[in-house]
Amino acid sequence: MRNAYLDALGIDRWVARHGAQEPAALPETADEPRPEVARERVAPAAPPAPVPLGPITDWGVLRERVAGCTACDLCKTRTQTVFGVGNTRAEWLIVGEAPGAEEDRQGEPFVGRAGQLLNAMLLAIGLPRETVFIANILKCRPPGNRDPKPEEVSRCLPFLSAQIALLKPKIILAVGRIAAQNLLATDAPLARLRGKLHHFGEANTPLVITYHPAYLLRTPADKRKAWEDLKFARATLARLAGTN
Ligand code: SF4
Secondary structure, eight states: OHHHHHHHHHHHOOEEEEEEEEOOOOOOOOOOOOOOOOGOOOOOOOOOOOOOOOOOOOOHHHHHHHTOOSSGGGGTTTTSSOOOOOOOOOSEEEEESSSOOHHHHHOOOOOOHHHHHHHHHHHHHHHHHGGSSEEESSSSGGGOOOOOHHHHHHHHHHHHHHHHHHHHOOOOOOOOEHHHHHHHHHHOHHHTTTTOEEEEEETTEEEEEEOOOOHHHHHHGGGHHHHHHHHHHHOOOHHHHHHH
């Protein structure tokens, strides 16, 4: 079934094989909405410290808080908030940047071609989309898909922190520069953040960085590096599980 799914997407070479980790090309389409090539060179200002949200112990309450949030100006231009989607008992949390136009319309993160590629990337390491939880740094779409502003991140990041506190993931995979820099509170380029084990938050959750699938659609030469990142994340989780 998994192979059929990957074949349907034209990404059969992303199938994980026992003992055969060699990656290969992903589909070389380039219609993604959030180009990251030029933006890789722009280091953002450090965001202000996130505003504490207070303890939230229930997914429903948190979802309602996000849906009704007017803490930054993005509430004026959104169609709807994009809370996140997936298994609330997932070991893996995938964190992206912010909703794009289609995510804003559908209310779900990572839909469209970038979402399909993310699904394929996850499947390649044995993770169907429904087994992980997927969320963004921002829950509302920045107009024109511009970069999030520091004050927007500051207002919204507590929601992601609350999601992490409820989910208690065993590992976080941050996709793209914006997610990586904001989770790590750094302006280091993505190339320097990849290939290392980081940690996030009070729970010291293991955090691995890779490219945004939208970027990979535009820059297929980096798909091989993304595959290395995924293998690194999978091996890290296996290693940590073995030490428990
Ligand atoms: S982006 Fe976040 S902080 Fe801003 S209005 Fe949306 S939910 Fe609230």
